[in-house]
Amino acid sequence: MYRRRRFVPAAWSLLLPLVLLCGCNRPAPKADFEKATRLLKDGDMTQALAQANAGLKTCGSPPECWNFRLLKAEALLGSGQSKEALEFLDTSGNPPDRDMQTRRLMHQGQAWFRLADFPLAEKMFKEAHDLAEAQGGPMLLAEIELRQGALLLTTKRFEEADATLRRVLDVATRGGDPYLQAQAMGNLGKLFMDRFQFDEAIYWFQRAYKVFIGLGSSTNAAKIIGNLGWCSYQLGNSEEALKSSQRPRMDSPRPGTCAARRSGSATAATSFGTRRTFPRRSIDTSAH
DSSP, rough: OOOOOOOOOOHHHHHHHHHHHHHHHOOOHHHHHHHHHHHHTTHHHHHHHHHHHHHHHHSSSHHHHHHHHHHHHHHHHHOOHHHHHHHHHHTSOOOOSSHHHHHHHHHHHHHHHHOOHHHHHHHHHHHHHHHHHTTTTHHHHHHHHHHHHHHHHHHOOOOOOOOOOOHHHHHHHHTTTTTHHHHHHHHHHHHHHHHTTTHHHHHHHHHHHHHHHHHHHHHHHHHHHHHHHHHHHHHHHHHHHHHHHHHHHHSOOOOOHHHHHHHHHHOOOOOOSSSSHHHHOOOTTTTT
């Protein structure tokens, strides 16, 4: 029996394969988002920013695009571009839901904190905290309190900072978020270092270092090393300080390994010499 062939115009027959091809090769926004988030946690702000910009070009729905806007703001903050982060968030319109509104306030507070406008930063953090409390999300609340803890630490309100950071650590532990745990531990170490309680500081820094190395976050691990070396030096243990300076070379992922590619850096060494060369660094709380 003769079966009539379906006629497809020549122009369409050429176009259909091209459409399918373009659809297959277009990067998935979800994959871009996950990659940008991983880069942020690894401390590779340049690549995280590039990935967030790529995601903004391919996103579709408003919530999807706002996820990338918030990631971009976080990457700008992490790379020291606080004014740019504020301008970007101020000109991006309104987030589509409460969670994103809360995160925008949190990032705005972080920007003002970085710009040393502590009263305005505190105001923004409180507004974000109130919104998060109303939503009942403990992990988002802990992220905000991590930043509030750093602000309290910077403004020398040590008792409040201690209680806040321990609360963050507890929520992060129960919620299974090792990155947030390490950030809280690192800032507890910074708190005790600033209070000249170096033994206690070393305890918290060592715990944070172990977690960061396990996560492949060599950038954050390097910040911890600087603080460990400083504390050891202050306790009169120059040998341990020197050992700390060599630790990133031993523990950081080897070039070419999966962990090295994940962290974006094979080594993160910090050298130590005289007392003046010991860097005292707080843990970067801008990263998610």
